[in-house]
Amino acid sequence: MPIDAAKALAAEPTVTELAWSHKDVLLYHLGLGAGTPATDPAELRYTLESRLHVLPSFVTVAGGGMAVVDGISAPGVDVDLAAVLHGGQTIEVHRPLPPSGTALQRSRVVAVHDKGKAAVLVLRGETSDAEGPLWTCDTELFVRGEGGFGGERGGSPRLEPPGREPDWTLERPVREDQALLYRLSGDWNPLHADPQFARLAGFDRPILHGLCTYGMTLKALTDTVLDGDVRRVRSYRTRFAGVVFPGETLRVRAWRLDGNRLQALVTAAEREDAPVLADTVVEHA
Template structure:
């Protein structure tokens, strides 16, 4: 069997040493489209290391910094073709704000493997821990492996968070650069799907697509800017499902609903250039009580 569930979920965690500095943070933010316009002090706080209010760090940078990706495939008990694996969803719990520079370690394990019939869903959990031994953030990513379901396991929770049945409180249109996937690759995700036209065509796309974590990072930044007065430290968590491909150069449309009961903002993202084709669904950004009023 390509996936030995018992062996995979009982494997000891993989520990990875990581580090970053303000250059890594600034490059990550630039790859999300930060710094436009280049004279805006609110944008410069993401990309200028001498900003008077200090360099901001979006929490999803921690996912990139940990660089565990599909580390699950390094564990015993899984032998599948990576071409059949897809990043299906991402969830992040922020334990404390990320510093602009740090040394840390990531501890990664598989918590669950669900049987979706035609596919298996592997849930990989990784905790990023600072030098002081205290956690910075915990991420859980769902990896869909096509053709590996039907083994008689649990289907797992539905875990849905559909958009409310009312008009959104805000609709934000964010342009992207044709070369944005090439920029985001410099943050450490070297998958050729995002750079090589031949690889993209083999995967069923007419051209390279943008990283799902890049589009999600743009969404989290937009919420921080529009609703939290840029207070990235107020973000306590975020989650999404990756619902469809998005191409560099397209416009990303973000619909936002304030949801106090959920502790933050529910979201969906679409591609208006393609009849609002879904990009992100079941998304949520939660924030603590320190967030400010919406930015006009």
């Protein structure tokens, strides 16, 4: 059986050494569209090493790793990458991220859900450096055709938008070359660069990385709602609900909730607000 849930859940964590420098952070920020206007002091915090702070979503690319690859290579898991979709992403940061550093990441499968025609794997990465815990990252992988093994179905929580007008509506353009730049942070999937490969996957042109949309949304909310202070972000989760094409515009609708939380809904403005990110929540200080 391609997925042995018991074996996957019982396996020892995989330990990986991560290392990054200020150049990796700068490249990641530029891949999200930072630096416009180039001399804006608010943007220089993302693009100039002497003022650099680190957007917490950087943890999804720190060290150049790809959690999707880690998940499908876990003990008890033997599936085709082409059948895997990135279903959701959650990060929790335990303290501000340093612009450069080394750390150890311990990754393991913490849940395997049987959705009938598909399986859902939840891969957790816990990362620490010499000073203690840095971040925890949960990656949800949807594997088509691998369900039906008799496992727990798991929940399917959906977070409806509040029944009122958003407190903020933000629009962020996606450059035509943005996927080409973002992929330099470690996700080399040709789906985001090669038109022929994209057509084989069912798209008429390459699509933007979901984690790029994820990072762009966090930056927009941090800059607008949290006074640009990345240190205030405590956790950030989303469900990937649709694709974005380079050249489109992200429309971010956000609501302030009780308990220092923000809820957001992200759509593609040019395609009649087609859903992109849903069930999105930022918890902050």
